[in-house]
Amino acid sequence: MLRAAYNRLEEGLLAFILATMTLLTFLQVVLRYVFNTGLLWVLETTTYLFGWLVLIGISYCVRERAHIGVDALVRTLPPTARRYVGLLVLALTLLYTGLMLYGGIVYIDKMHTIGVEAEDIPMQRWVLSLCVPIGFALLGVRLLEMGWRILTGQSPGYELADEAADAMKEMADDGRPDEAGTAR
Amino acid sequence: MNTIFLFVSLFTFLIIGMPIAIAVGLSSMLTILFFAQDSIASLALKFFQTMEHFTLLAIPFFILSGHFLTTGGVARRMINFAISVVGHLPGGLAIASVLACMFFAAVSGSSPATVVAIGSIVIAGMVRVGYTQSFATGVIVNAGTLGILIPPSIVLVVYAAATETSVGRLFMAGVIPGILLGAALMTAIYIAARIKNLPRQPKASWGERFRLFRDAIWGLLLIFIVMGGIYGGIFTPTEAAAVAAVYAGITAVFIYGDLRLSDVPRVLTDSSRVSVMLMFIIANAFLFGHVLTTEQIPQTIAATLVALNLEGWQFLIIVNILLLIAGNFMEPSAIILILAPILFPTAVQLGIDPIHLGIIMVVNMEIGMVTPPVGLNLFVASGITGLPLLSVVRAALPWLMVLLGFLVVITYVPEISLYLPNLLFGTAAAP
Numbered sequence: 001m002l003r004a005a006y007n008r009l010e011e012g013l014l015a016f017i018l019a020t021m022t023l024l025t026f027l028q029v030v031l032r033y034v035f036n037t038g039l040l041w042v043l044e045t046t047t048y049l050f051g052w053l054v055l056i057g058i059s060y061c062v063r064e065r066a067h068i069g070v071d072a073l074v075r076t077l078p079p080t081a082r083r084y085v086g087l088l089v090l091a092l093t094l095l096y097t098g099l100m101l102y103g104g105i106v107y108i109d110k111m112h113t114i115g116v117e118a119e120d121i122p123m124q125r126w127v128l129s130l131c132v133p134i135g136f137a138l139l140g141v142r143l144l145e146m147g148w149r150i151l152t153g154q155s156p157g158y159e160l161a162d163e164a165a166d167a168m169k170e171m172a173d174d175g176r177p178d179e180a181g182t183a184r
Numbered sequence: 185m186n187t188i189f190l191f192v193s194l195f196t197f198l199i200i201g202m203p204i205a206i207a208v209g210l211s212s213m214l215t216i217l218f219f220a221q222d223s224i225a226s227l228a229l230k231f232f233q234t235m236e237h238f239t240l241l242a243i244p245f246f247i248l249s250g251h252f253l254t255t256g257g258v259a260r261r262m263i264n265f266a267i268s269v270v271g272h273l274p275g276g277l278a279i280a281s282v283l284a285c286m287f288f289a290a291v292s293g294s295s296p297a298t299v300v301a302i303g304s305i306v307i308a309g310m311v312r313v314g315y316t317q318s319f320a321t322g323v324i325v326n327a328g329t330l331g332i333l334i335p336p337s338i339v340l341v342v343y344a345a346a347t348e349t350s351v352g353r354l355f356m357a358g359v360i361p362g363i364l365l366g367a368a369l370m371t372a373i374y375i376a377a378r379i380k381n382l383p384r385q386p387k388a389s390w391g392e393r394f395r396l397f398r399d400a401i402w403g404l405l406l407i408f409i410v411m412g413g414i415y416g417g418i419f420t421p422t423e424a425a426a427v428a429a430v431y432a433g434i435t436a437v438f439i440y441g442d443l444r445l446s447d448v449p450r451v452l453t454d455s456s457r458v459s460v461m462l463m464f465i466i467a468n469a470f471l472f473g474h475v476l477t478t479e480q481i482p483q484t485i486a487a488t489l490v491a492l493n494l495e496g497w498q499f500l501i502i503v504n505i506l507l508l509i510a511g512n513f514m515e516p517s518a519i520i521l522i523l524a525p526i527l528f529p530t531a532v533q534l535g536i537d538p539i540h541l542g543i544i545m546v547v548n549m550e551i552g553m554v555t556p557p558v559g560l561n562l563f564v565a566s567g568i569t570g571l572p573l574l575s576v577v578r579a580a581l582p583w584l585m586v587l588l589g590f591l592v593v594i595t596y597v598p599e600i601s602l603y604l605p606n607l608l609f610g611t612a613a614a615p
Contacts, residue, residue, distance in 0.1 A: 015452035018459070022245055025426035029419050043238070051235040053244070054467065057460030066461045067203035068515055074201035089202045096210040099217075103228030110225065132232050158201050161461070 010060050017053045021046050041120045048121075048128050055135025062142040062159075069160040079156060086150045086157030090143060093158075097140045104132035186219040186479050194472075204518050205461075209468030212475045220478055230474055234467040238422055239345045243466075244459035245425030246293040246336050249406075251455045252432035253291055257442030258403035259301040262287040265400040268393045270370075271385030275377025277313060278323050279370045280385075281306040285327035286366040287400075289334035290407040291428075293341070295553050296564045299328030304568045314383045317569060319376075322579035325565045326587060327369055329550035332516065334362030336410055336425065339549060342466065342517045343542045346473065346524040350539075351421040352414045356605040357539045359411075361547070364600065365590050372586050402435045415608055462517055469521030476525050486530040496534045500595050503527055503541075504548060511552020512559070519552075520545055536598075543601040547591050554580045554587070 028042050061067050074085055111126035118125050149155040190211055197207035209231075216222050234240065253259070266283040273279055285302050292298055303324040310320035332339040335355035344351040376382070388396075397404075406428055413424045433451075436443040443451070476482055489499060506527075510519045524545065531541045553561045556577050566576045594600060 011453045012449070014456040014460075015449045018244060018248065018452050018456045021241075022248060022426050022429050025241070025245070025423055026430045029423050029427055033418065046241065047236045047238070050241055050244070051232055053456060054235055054460050054463045055232075057456055058464050061457060061461050061464070064457055066457050067205060067464070068461065069201055069203045069207070070198050070513060071201040073199055085200050089197075089200055092197065092202060092210060093206050096206050096213065099213055099224055100209075100228055100231065103224035103226075104232075106223070106225035107228050107232075129232060132228055158203075160201060160203060 007063070010056070010063075014053060014057055014060060017049050017056075021049045021053070024049075044118060044120045048118075051129075052131040055131040056138070058135055059138035059142040062139065062146065065159050066161050069158075071157075071160050074157055082157045083150060083153075086155070087147070089158040090147050090150065094140065094143055094147075097136050097143060101133055101136040101140065104129075104136055108133060186215055187481050187484075189218065190215045190475060190479075190481075198514075204515060205465040205468045208465065208472050208518070208522070212468070212471040215475050215479075220475075222478070227471060227474075230471055231467050234470045235463070237345055238420070239341060239351055240463070240466060242336075242341050242351070242422040242425040243338055243462060244455065245422065245429045246338055246341070247459050247462075248452070248455040249425065249429040249432040250292040250294060250297050251451050251458075252429070252436045252443070253288075253403065253406075254297055254301045257436065257440040258291070258400075258432075259284070259288055260305055261396070261400040261440075262403055263302065263305055265393075265396040265404075267385060268388035268396045272387035273374060273377075274384055275373045275382040276385045277306070277310050278315065278320065278373045278377070278382070281310070281320075281323060282327040282366055282369045282373065285324070285330050286334060286362065287404065287407075289330040289332075289362065291336075291403060291410075291432075292331055293336045293338035295329050295331035295550070296560050298331035299324060299561050299564045300568065303328065303565060307565075307569055313385075317571060318575060318579035319382075321565050321569050321571060321576055322581070322583050323369070323373060325554050325561045325576065325580045326583035327366070328561050328565075329553050329587070330362055330366060332553075333358050333365065333543075333546055333550060335359065336421075336428070337546065338462070339516045339520060339546055340542060341421070343520050343524055343545060345466070346469075346521050347528050347538055347542070349542060350609075353539050353605040353609055354542050355411070355414060355421065356608055357543050357601045358546070359604050360600055361543055361590075361594055364593075365547075365587070368586050368590055369583065372583065376582075402439050406431060406435075465515070465518050466521060469518065472522060473525045482526045482529045485526060486533055489530050490533055494534070496536055497596065499530060499534050500536070500544065503531075503544065504591065504595060507545060507548035508551060508555075511549055512555050514552075515560075516546075516549035516552065519549065537602055539605055540598040540601045544591075544595050547587075547594050551584065551587050551591060554584055 024042050024046050028038060031037050031039065074082055077085060108126050108129060111129060116125045118128055146155065146159055150157065193214060194207060194211040197211055213227055216227060263284040266280040266287065267277065270276055270279045270283055281302060285298055288298050288301055307320045307324055311317050335358045337358060340354045340358060341351055344354050409431060410424045410428050413419045413427065414421055419427065437445055437448065510523065528538065532538065553559050556562060562573060562576050562580065566573045
């Protein structure tokens with residue numbers, strides 16, 4: 001229940017951020033050519049939104065199995081070996097996530113201590129950069145969930161994207177009502 | 185030692201099935217932690233700063249506009265128009281499919297998207313009028329690669345960001361090669377059609393052509409908005425991408441009505457998913473690039489190659505072989521991000537134009553998309569036709585020869601790539 005609500009929130013947030021970025025950039029062009037003016041805060045806002053989009057989205061992509069990799073070799077392994085390799089990969093990705101999370105926290109802490117403001121937005125830079133630790137913390141949670149699935153045998157190994165199937169599915173989905181989040 | 189560690193760990197991580205993004209990022213992080221003085225916080229910052237590249241902002245916008253256009257309506261109207269123009273020639277439907285791929289490539293930045301958008305409609309159509317399925321599939325798999333050569337192109341945006349070259353110039357540089365490759369494929373089909381006596385379509389009247397052109401105009405206009413806007417200095421490539429996304433959304437929802445307003449949030453989530461996946465690779469590849477720079481690896485390679493007294497053309501053979509091998513295993517954007525910074529300094533020293541190098545790399549990536557084991561277009565085509573992968577590989581093979589021949593021409597006749605950007609923007613010194 002809670003999880004479903006969170007999933008919806010995640011999707012909605014990503015869609016909202018992308019729409020805002022697009023419309024802001026579009027607005028900037030219109031303002032410049034039609035009204036011969038511009039808004040100072042738009043560029044910086046868009047880049048920070050981009051940062052939030054990507055960092056919030058990384059964990060979402062783990063859930064959606066959107067991250068691509070080369071699994072041609074791993075697929076040929078016998079199930080037990082494949083599971084161990086999957087767990088090894090998972091441990092290494094967790095190491096990566098942990099390092100990034102730690103680095104993000106140290107960075108935020110430094111920014112907080114110095115107290116720098118953003119250039120064109122009246123906000124502290126550390127607040128705007130909070131997406132780094134938040135994003136990697138969420139990634140860690142999603143990876144642990146996947147680890148559970150590998151351990152309990154629900155997944156044969158590290159869950160990578162099946163790109164061709166995705167391209168297909170996107171085509172089949174087009175023009176149909178939203179079914180993401182419930183059907184998968 | 186550090187170089188060896190970097191590459192060995194990268195390849196090990198990739199082979200055991202780690203996501204490309206994390207494999208690239210983790211190998212770079214470990215190299216820095218073991219061999220350099222940078223703090224982890226500075227790495228996290230470096231990662232985050234990737235999103236401050238205004239050029240890269242074009243990627244989510246182009247993906248969004250592509251998603252709006254793939255809804256079927258735009259592609260279908262382009263196909264109908266293309267058939268009315270060239271359908272009466274021998275092998276007309278196949279030739280029209282290539283033309284439709286060129287149209288679609290000119291509004292979309294990705295190859296698999298082009299294969300799906302055009303292929304899912306025309307392959308069945310070709311089979312219905314008497315083409316073999318393998319002929320139809322082979323044509324589409326190869327023509328679909330035009331998606332990343334004819335601008336806009338996501339792969340060219342990535343190359344521009346990795347080497348700090350101009351996106352506008354790169355886009356213009358892709359125009360003539362894109363049209364030439366399309367023409368080469370059409371000629372090959374025409375010859376095959378004459379030999380095999382392939383069917384023609386009834387010739388369309390000029391009135392019919394005009395009607396279908398009017399019907400397709402809203403999609404085709406996007407070509408002029410993007411290219412005209414960038415060339416005319418009306419907006420930057422990133423702004424052009426945002427304008428294209430808004431325009432494509434309005435066309436799909438309000439003009440053609442193929443998409444309901446309630447479908448838009450789903451298009452947005454789908455686009456953000458693809459954008460994030462790519463950007464995660466790109467941000468990690470920037471960490472990789474940072475390691476390369478701090479460890480002076482590209483300079484070392486450049487010095488070694490220059491000391492060998494390599495000629496430009498010999499270097500380009502090495503580049504082509506390296507890229508063709510890499511293209512068989514990995515996604516184009518990731519390859520460009522890893523190899524472009526390594527090859528770039530040598531190329532510049534040997535007097536190869538960076539814009540020309542970009543086009544060479546993209547044509548190599550096109551070939552990678554139609555060769556196993558990781559040729560994305562092959563998988564997509566196998567998915568939409570139901571043909572086994574191996575049959576698709578065999579079907580693509582004859583047309584792949586056209587691509588390979590084209591690669592040689594593009595590599596050794598730089599003017600094909602450089603004529604248009606130099607004409608429009610003037611000859612600029614290499615950055």
